Amino acid sequence: MPELPEVETIRRGLQKAIVGRSIAGVEVRVPKLFHGEKNSIIGKKVLNVDRRAKQIIVNLEGPDDLLVHLKMTGQLIYRELRIKNCELRIGKQTAGGHPSKDWFDELPNATTHIIFDFSDGSKLFFNDLRKFGWIKIVNSEELKVNSDLGPEPFSEEFTAKKLAEIIASKPKWNIKKILTDQSLISGIGNIYADESLFYAKILPTRVGSMIKYDEVLRLHTSIIKALNIGLKYGGSSENTYVQIDGSRGKAQEHFQVYSREGQKCFGCDNIVKKIRLNGRGTHFCEGCQK
Ligand SMILES: [Zn+2]
Known part of the structure; x- marks a missing residue:
């Protein structure tokens, strides 16, 4: 599932691509993935693209915003309309039809469930192999009120002291469970919890009450470090995650322990282990x- 670095990479891409563009049409191919009256957003201009935890908020003119959750396998891919050599092109996609090895050249494809048309002819495709993701039209005010999410790791609120309070509030939970609970801290999932705990030199199985304050300080720095590495390399594409131009992230090439079970540790002579936890x-x- 995309975590903070992946969703933030998509948010940054969308911020550059769609702010200032007006929605000219919405094609919903799988109704269960789209919630709300699509006509209410037609003609509305995109003002800003935000993120809260693992959700993307597309800020529109007027009272409604779009809330997007990619869940396990959701993708948002943007294609600009270009006229080149008298041939109509949507990004890399050729209307004339030159087959290519890159399956993103074929958009929409079988996993495309929602298509946003912008007034300049560009398009945003929502693909989702497993169909767990969704897009909702939500009222901007309701969005502000309905937040049962913990602090964002990159916010001023998320200090080492705050992290110590969070850990102290769950003395019997193992530290990995604490890190991945979205009501305690936003945006950290399986990948970046494992990476953060490696950098902090803390075993994921240790319970909150056993974590000392100097370890909390190290963990705080390590969370920021692990997330920053994810962001630097455009997120991790272990599964279906792609950036908005359809290209894969490279963060997985920089993982220390995640998905490295059976391989030699980069920090010592041990072999990286994998267990089931939570x-x-x-x-x-x-x-x-x-
Ligand atoms: Zn090691």
Whole structure:
């Protein structure tokens, strides 16, 4: 599932691509993935693109905004309309039909469920292989009120002291469960929890009450570090995640423990282990993490 670095990479891409463009049409191919009256957003201009935890908020003119959750396999891919050599092109896609190895050249494709048309002819495609993702029309005011999410890691609110309070509030939970609970901290999922705990040299199985304050300080720095590496490399494309131009992220090439089970640790001679914890695959090094 896309986590903060992946969703933030998409948000930044959308911010550059669609702000200032007006929605000319919405084609909903799978109704269960789109909630709201689509006609209410036709003609509305995109003012801003925001993110809250793993959700993207497309700020529109008027009282309504769009809330997007990519869940496991959602994708947002943007194509500009270009006229080139008298041939109509939508981004890399050729209307004349030159087959290409890159399946994103074929948009819409079988996983495309919602298409936004902008007034300049560009398009935003919502693809979702497993159909768990969704797009909702929401009232801007309701969005502000309805927030049961913990602080954003990059916000001023998220200090080491705050992290210590969060950990102290769940003395019996293992530290990985604490990091991935969205009501405690926003945006950290399985990947970046494992990476953060590796950098902090803390075993994911340790419970909140056993984490010392110097470890909390290290964990705070490590969370920011792990998320920044994710952002720097455009998110991780282990599964279906892509950036808005359809290209894959490269963060997975920089993971220390996540999905490296059975391989030698970069920090010592141990082999990276994988266990089930809180129902999720959990990666760590017993040599580096205590
Ligand atoms: Zn190690």
